Amino acid sequence: MNPVEIIKKKRDGNELTESEMEFLLKGYIEGKIADYQMSAFLMAGFLKGFSDNETKILTEIMMKSGYIYDFSDVEGIKVDKHSTGGVGDKVSIPLLPILVSLGFKVPMVSGRGLGHTGGTLDKLESIEGMDVFLSKEKMYEMVKKIGGGFGGQTENFVPADKLLYSLRDVTGTVESIPLITSSIMSKKLAEGIDSLILDVKCGNGAFMKSFDEAKKLADSMFSIGEMFGKKMVYLITDMSQVLGEYAGNGCEVYESLKLLKGETENDLFKLVKAIAVLLMEKNGIGESCEDRIAKVKDVIKKGYAYETFLKIVSSQGGNVEKLKKEDLFYQKSVEIRSDKDGYISYFDTYKIGIALIYMNAGRFKKEESIDHKTGLKVYKKIGDKVSKGDPIYEVFVGDKGYDESINILKNSYKVVDNKESIEKIELIKYIKGV
Numbered sequence: 001m002n003p004v005e006i007i008k009k010k011r012d013g014n015e016l017t018e019s020e021m022e023f024l025l026k027g028y029i030e031g032k033i034a035d036y037q038m039s040a041f042l043m044a045g046f047l048k049g050f051s052d053n054e055t056k057i058l059t060e061i062m063m064k065s066g067y068i069y070d071f072s073d074v075e076g077i078k079v080d081k082h083s084t085g086g087v088g089d090k091v092s093i094p095l096l097p098i099l100v101s102l103g104f105k106v107p108m109v110s111g112r113g114l115g116h117t118g119g120t121l122d123k124l125e126s127i128e129g130m131d132v133f134l135s136k137e138k139m140y141e142m143v144k145k146i147g148g149g150f151g152g153q154t155e156n157f158v159p160a161d162k163l164l165y166s167l168r169d170v171t172g173t174v175e176s177i178p179l180i181t182s183s184i185m186s187k188k189l190a191e192g193i194d195s196l197i198l199d200v201k202c203g204n205g206a207f208m209k210s211f212d213e214a215k216k217l218a219d220s221m222f223s224i225g226e227m228f229g230k231k232m233v234y235l236i237t238d239m240s241q242v243l244g245e246y247a248g249n250g251c252e253v254y255e256s257l258k259l260l261k262g263e264t265e266n267d268l269f270k271l272v273k274a275i276a277v278l279l280m281e282k283n284g285i286g287e288s289c290e291d292r293i294a295k296v297k298d299v300i301k302k303g304y305a306y307e308t309f310l311k312i313v314s315s316q317g318g319n320v321e322k323l324k325k326e327d328l329f330y331q332k333s334v335e336i337r338s339d340k341d342g343y344i345s346y347f348d349t350y351k352i353g354i355a356l357i358y359m360n361a362g363r364f365k366k367e368e369s370i371d372h373k374t375g376l377k378v379y380k381k382i383g384d385k386v387s388k389g390d391p392i393y394e395v396f397v398g399d400k401g402y403d404e405s406i407n408i409l410k411n412s413y414k415v416v417d418n419k420e421s422i423e424k425i426e427l428i429k430y431i432k433g434v
Contacts, residue, residue: 003027003037010044021057029065029160035167042164042173050178055220056227058178062186065160067136069107069192074144076105077283080191081275082184083199084217085117086206087353088242088268088378090252091199092120094259095272096148097308101299102276102285106148107139107191109157113362116205116353118252121152122362126250126328126372130318146311158187175207181220188225195231197279198222199271202429203240205349211236211429222432233278233433237271238425241347241382244268248361248375250328251396257326260306267381267427273297274428281434330373330398334406338386342415345422347382355408359397373398376409382425386415 001023010016016024024041027033050058071078079099083089092110099106110120110132121132134142134151142149153162161183168174188196198221201207202214218234225232244266246255258264259272277292286292299305314320356362360371377394380386393409395402416422 007040013048015051025061039171046173046176055178059182059186062160063190066156068190071192078105078193079195080193081197086201086239087349088247093256098305100147100308101304105143107143109151123249123252126253128319131316185224198234201239206239233282236430242378249372251375254328262300330396334395335391336393338390343419344380344384345416346414348412351412355405358405359402
């Protein structure tokens, strides 16, 4: 086969055969196809689109480019959750131990922060000694002995995704739903799970700004999962404000600990609970919605979920005794207060994410280091009443002032006089699969 002819075929909007896709993609993975040819192929696909079958082939080739977890001899239902990312979205951290406490097996492979959104691995590395890059053997051991573990993408786990993503990142081909789908689903399918729930965000703090964009991506991933025989569920959820009360790495771990100890029932808890309940329903656990909710609350109330989290942290090298002290963010802080009476009508959640990067809670470049103890607390939600002088944010900055971040945050919210003019926010906008 000739790579140029395959590229031209896709350029002209024609569907490729499985053998053509395999020739091009496997050739690139093996170093036989040049970067410039793969870049041309990605741009052709970006502009002309990929069919469902092409997306399935691409996903499968990527999935099989490295090792695949095999938990067939481990008793229990293997599940995972994927979020498309947001500001303050720390759902995975408390969700995993809750699911394990409910009897699921959870081999969770997560990522680092991407753009203005935070990453589960960066958050977990706020815990001293925590090793998030588990070998295939270590993840198997974690799932078999404890019920789950937090892993990152290693060199041998779906390596094709790393190769293709790094190329997409520098060729303007990131925002393609088939390419996003294959990137996400190749990793999730390689986890050896039975069931997957997707949390697809929409709003000004999400990659998919509109509901329609989010649904298109969710439907694409849902379809691919079902093609591979997985029990699929998805939610479309709001990202027009920070999820929970905290954003930043260590302070999000702190909020997760509060949830696991039963000390908070905010919007973060509502979403964690909903995801756990939907996975239970999809997999035939519990007699009713009320019964499933009671089971989630019970594993928190009895301390099972919190203790499971500590076991996971300990097994992955984390300093549990230090974690229990909850010294996870700077005590020195700056408050940003409202300069008028009224009601919170809007947050620019994207700006909040950028402000966090400027205070080193995230990265503009992948080689940059992170300060895990910077972050912020948000005191208000959209629709809340505020008086002049009320705190909107508390920013944890340590000895550094981070003036640029403070200035961005001062311009990241709006207060209006009339509450009736504010659009009501629904945390969970849509559910499919149950």
